[in-house]
Amino acid sequence: MERIVVHDVGLRDGLQIEEQTVPTERKLQWLAQLAASGLDMIQVGSFVNPKRLPQMADTDELFRRLAASGAKRPGVIYTGLVLNEKGLERALACGVGYVCMGVSASDTHSRHNTGMGTIEATGRIIEMGRQALAAGVGVQLSVQSAFGCGFEGPVPADRVIGIARQFLDAGLTTISLADTAGHGNPGQVEALFGALAALGGGVSMACHFHDTYGMGLANVYAAWRAGVTCFESSFGGLGGCPFTAVASGNVCTEDLVHVLQRMDLRRDISLAALSDVAKDAAAFFGRDLPGRVHRTGPIPDHGKAAS
Amino acid sequence: MERIVVHDVGLRDGLQIEEQTVPTERKLQWLAQLAASGLDMIQVGSFVNPKRLPQMADTDELFRRLAASGAKRPGVIYTGLVLNEKGLERALACGVGYVCMGVSASDTHSRHNTGMGTIEATGRIIEMGRQALAAGVGVQLSVQSAFGCGFEGPVPADRVIGIARQFLDAGLTTISLADTAGHGNPGQVEALFGALAALGGGVSMACHFHDTYGMGLANVYAAWRAGVTCFESSFGGLGGCPFTAVASGNVCTEDLVHVLQRMDLRRDISLAALSDVAKDAAAFFGRDLPGRVHRTGPIPDHGKAAS
Numbered sequence: 001m002e003r004i005v006v007h008d009v010g011l012r013d014g015l016q017i018e019e020q021t022v023p024t025e026r027k028l029q030w031l032a033q034l035a036a037s038g039l040d041m042i043q044v045g046s047f048v049n050p051k052r053l054p055q056m057a058d059t060d061e062l063f064r065r066l067a068a069s070g071a072k073r074p075g076v077i078y079t080g081l082v083l084n085e086k087g088l089e090r091a092l093a094c095g096v097g098y099v100c101m102g103v104s105a106s107d108t109h110s111r112h113n114t115g116m117g118t119i120e121a122t123g124r125i126i127e128m129g130r131q132a133l134a135a136g137v138g139v140q141l142s143v144q145s146a147f148g149c150g151f152e153g154p155v156p157a158d159r160v161i162g163i164a165r166q167f168l169d170a171g172l173t174t175i176s177l178a179d180t181a182g183h184g185n186p187g188q189v190e191a192l193f194g195a196l197a198a199l200g201g202g203v204s205m206a207c208h209f210h211d212t213y214g215m216g217l218a219n220v221y222a223a224w225r226a227g228v229t230c231f232e233s234s235f236g237g238l239g240g241c242p243f244t245a246v247a248s249g250n251v252c253t254e255d256l257v258h259v260l261q262r263m264d265l266r267r268d269i270s271l272a273a274l275s276d277v278a279k280d281a282a283a284f285f286g287r288d289l290p291g292r293v294h295r296t297g298p299i300p301d302h303g304k305a306a307s
Numbered sequence: 308m309e310r311i312v313v314h315d316v317g318l319r320d321g322l323q324i325e326e327q328t329v330p331t332e333r334k335l336q337w338l339a340q341l342a343a344s345g346l347d348m349i350q351v352g353s354f355v356n357p358k359r360l361p362q363m364a365d366t367d368e369l370f371r372r373l374a375a376s377g378a379k380r381p382g383v384i385y386t387g388l389v390l391n392e393k394g395l396e397r398a399l400a401c402g403v404g405y406v407c408m409g410v411s412a413s414d415t416h417s418r419h420n421t422g423m424g425t426i427e428a429t430g431r432i433i434e435m436g437r438q439a440l441a442a443g444v445g446v447q448l449s450v451q452s453a454f455g456c457g458f459e460g461p462v463p464a465d466r467v468i469g470i471a472r473q474f475l476d477a478g479l480t481t482i483s484l485a486d487t488a489g490h491g492n493p494g495q496v497e498a499l500f501g502a503l504a505a506l507g508g509g510v511s512m513a514c515h516f517h518d519t520y521g522m523g524l525a526n527v528y529a530a531w532r533a534g535v536t537c538f539e540s541s542f543g544g545l546g547g548c549p550f551t552a553v554a555s556g557n558v559c560t561e562d563l564v565h566v567l568q569r570m571d572l573r574r575d576i577s578l579a580a581l582s583d584v585a586k587d588a589a590a591f592f593g594r595d596l597p598g599r600v601h602r603t604g605p606i607p608d609h610g611k612a613a614s
Contacts, residue, residue, distance in 0.1 A: 148606065150607075151609075152609060152611075153607060153608045153609030153610070153611045154608060154609075154611045181606075182606075183606045185566055185569035185570050186524075186525075186528040186566070186570070187528075187569075187570040187571075188569070188570070212599070212603060213562065213565060213566075213599055213600060213603060213605075213606060214523075214524055214559070214562045214598075214599045214600075215524055215566060216521075217493075217521055217522055217524070217525040218493075218524040218525040218527070218528045218566070220525070221493040221494075221525045221528060221529060222528060225532075252521070255520065255521045258520060259492055259493070259520075259522060259525070262492035262494075262495070263492050263493070263494040263495070264494075291521075292519070292520055292521045293520060293521075296519060296520060298520075299455065299488075299489075299490045299520060300457075300460060301460045301461060302458075302459060302460030302461075303460070304459075304460045304461045
């Protein structure tokens with residue numbers, strides 16, 4: 001069985017929507033704490049135009065300073081999100097070892113983000129994926145809006161699976177299905193990942209869920225049942241719009257790790273270390289974050305192993 | 308396939324821990340709204356000593372006034388929680404058609420609630436169940452602390468299944484497993500309900516989860532996968548202690564119904580009607596309730612059917 005892996009994307013998907021930019025030194029501190037907790041993969045930032053997203057302007061600098069700052073640990077994979085050719089160039093120039101790239105299954109969402117429809121954007125991302133592989137860099141390709149779209153509503157499963165098949169045909173086998181809008185439900189999640197697994201081709205599956213409607217961990221469980229082994233999440237549950245009626249962002253890393261502990265899938269990631277980051281982030285932003293376990297602590301087991 | 312059923316227990320499990328007692332007229336209004344929403348079962352209150360729980364002191368009166376108040380709808384099952392022989396007598400006297408009773412799988416929890424250990428309490432509840440059946444009243448028996456205990460920690464699955472087997476042997480076939488402390492995880496939930504289903508004996512399974520650690524809907528999905536057909540929940544997500552760091556009570560009825568809609572398991576329960584009750588309860592208690600969907604609204608589908 002493939003090992004279960006947790007990929008924290010809070011420094012990218014969590015911070016990019018915050019009004020307040022987190023200083024580089026604070027990001028390095030959080031990176032060091034996240035790495036020390038025992039997480040497998042940590043997303044450092046996004047190689048996006050700094051004028052468009054000033055919160056991500058220090059991504060190149062963070063990668064360059066990882067080792068000297070003490071934030072780099074052996075065995076931990078530090079990932080960067082790449083949106084276009086220019087971003088890939090920057091990522092390769094600052095020594096990124098693993099890039100995440102994606103395409104939206106929704107034409108409207110795709111055009112909104114990239115100016116291209118899904119078909120054109122898929123061809124481009126596959127070409128970039130091949131370049132990254134050729135440069136010796138790890139690659140994860142995601143299908144965004146895989147479970148529904150904020151612009152379009154429902155997204156046909158066939159569209160999602162069709163894109164994934166193109167990825168696999170091109171030899172790009174690590175594939176994440178991302179619930180960008182938070183529309184996924186667990187039945188749909190288990191079915192869609194089941195269909196992806198059925199493609200074969202050596203696919204390794206990752207998932208990315210938002211918790212807008214309270215289904216985040218339900219979707220995680222459904223994905224796990226379907227054979228997903230890599231789970232994306234954000235410390236504190238950062239990542240939703242903080243100005244909506246319900247503050248709920250990505251699936252929360254501490255809450256996810258807590259479930260994995262309870263299910264005996266991973267016992268070696270420190271909830272205490274993760275909770276420290278979440279608490280520090282809550283203090284930094286001056287508000288409660290949506291995650292639970294950094295506030296409740298884990299379920300007490302009274303010295304007995306969980307049954 | 309057995310029909311999926313939603314049982315709102317907010318008027319009992321939600322209100323019993325609130326400092327502020329809800330006036331009888333307001334309860335009747337909420338009962339009428341919940342019934343009009345299309346819910347299948349609604350718990351009206353608990354036949355507990357009114358000195359111990361003044362919030363539940365009007366339970367007999369509520370049952371007596373159901374019909375005349377207009378809160379009673381044909382096809383809806385109105386349930387009452389019964390804790391002891393005196394409570395059963397009261398329930399039968401005021402015309403309750405369906406009683407819920409239970410025993411804790413944790414000896415410490417059982418003694419704390421009833422002064423009896425699990426074995427003695429099980430024998431007593433089975434005898435009461437037989438009496439209720441003989442009186443022509445519907446009966447659901449629950450195993451409380453089935454997934455872990457706030458006093459004891461982990462609870463062995465064998466204890467839970469052993470109690471359920473005694474219920475079945477006595478001809479009491481509607482059985483709820485209740486996660487009283489909120490300790491259940493979805494892997495455990497699917498396994499334990501799987502073991503219960505494997506007992507056969509015509510068992511009909513119900514579940515009762517709290518959302519303390521964010522796993523409420525994940526546990527619902529796991530229970531559904533194992534064949535559970537009756538889901539207990541509270542409007543607004545009422546039911547946790549409002550004074551803890553994380554306000555999270557029972558699984559929230561609106562959020563649950565929303566998932567059931569998205570999974571195409573139930574389309575006939577009105578989210579709008581349920582959300583009105585949750586919003587009114589939030590206004591009554593003067594605080595945000597943990598449920599999501601009464602604040603976000605359902606996932607927009609842009610006029611397309613969900614895929």
